[in-house]
Amino acid sequence: MNIFKIIDEIQKVDGDAVDRLEYATRRSFLTKFSRNLSAAAVPAVMATIVNKAYAQSPAAIDVLNFALTLEYLEDEFYKMGNAASGLIPSMYQTVFRQIGKHEDQHVKFLAGALGAQAVAKPTFDFSAGGAFPNPFSNFDTFVFLSHAFEDTGVRAYKGQAGNLINDPALLEYALQIHSVEARHAAKARAILSEIRGNADIKPWITLNEGSPAQVYAGDDNTVQGGVDINGIAGKSKEAITEAFDEPLTKDEVLAIASLFIV
Template structure:
């Protein structure tokens, strides 16, 4: 992450931003946050600065709290999975360690942005009250839930982007869309691994109909309605092509209904 580039981009959005960031000139910023700072801590630092410098709208604060609940879930899932002895084969350990690091960074950024308004981490039950018997003893189940959570994250951020369009929320929108793209890469990798371990070529890194669908977590992968219009058959495209080309956003209530399956 290029800190100087971030500061420059913030100024393009708001010409008074650096002045309002108190001491965040290039020199003083790097004095306060030394060059030796771990990359994982950068989102916390930026979140703290944003929290002090910007008066986010109430709607944006609500979005951040909602996003943090979902990131708590993903972060805890990977921490438990990466710590489970014998769960992840050696060839995939680096993948899930890196995904776990990303989720921790997302949590730290959102907590930094919210400050004292950050909600506490819930207590999670990744069996979903017994629906998934052994998520940290069965690698197939672990990968299945990984792609379910990551797909949900992609749709959640897509669904909330429109609520961060106010002028004072624009820096948050930039970061939300960056997190969205990372979640999408996670989802693609988890789907690819699921295809490999199950030996099912129809499960792609992208969504194709409901191949590899994370039922009962989510049952809408074969959706063909976009913007209220059924696009089946448009330009003679197949159902496969239609479901691959579009991915529906989820509302806050829809995402929380999924998350609550795993909250005690």
């Protein structure tokens, strides 16, 4: 498979594709979000190429179905939220409509790559059995859940990256989705900060602070790739923790997602 030819094909329908291949921190995701707001996520037209090349790998199938379950959840959440009358203030409607488009494209991409092996879409309860009442009539609750789902997605993709190491092109696509999810998470945090008037809620996470729905308890971790990088190049621990998202295992992610699956 010629990855450069694939990128050229993506560029025909998505002019910012190469830009999104770059790894970026939450801080840069926030600044890029408004600039690339209209950019497509991973084009669904490339799913058939991935399917032909990688769908025979059992490990890849498992990872893709795991990712697809999460994307089903996010896609349904934004479809319901964007359709709910009076939920999203006009100043935020463009943002959440664009996020919804991204999630729809993620579902189509993953389902297309899996073909007949794709898992069925679950039934969701976004109130989590009443723990989050009225998620589609209360904007604060909606944004709160948005940032929690996006944070979970970011960590889920990072947690599965090692399982795709033998499928380099598929890993490339997964990391593209990972970067889009991180931009979503950063923007949702920024909006939550605005509507709550709470400057401690930031688009990025410093130590274990500033996250109203902490998905992972180890955000102050400074060990990356088995090496403790605390103090590297004179950087503070705060700066080090802002630079990385921590991975979640499949079981940890499903424990969170299962709260919203009937």
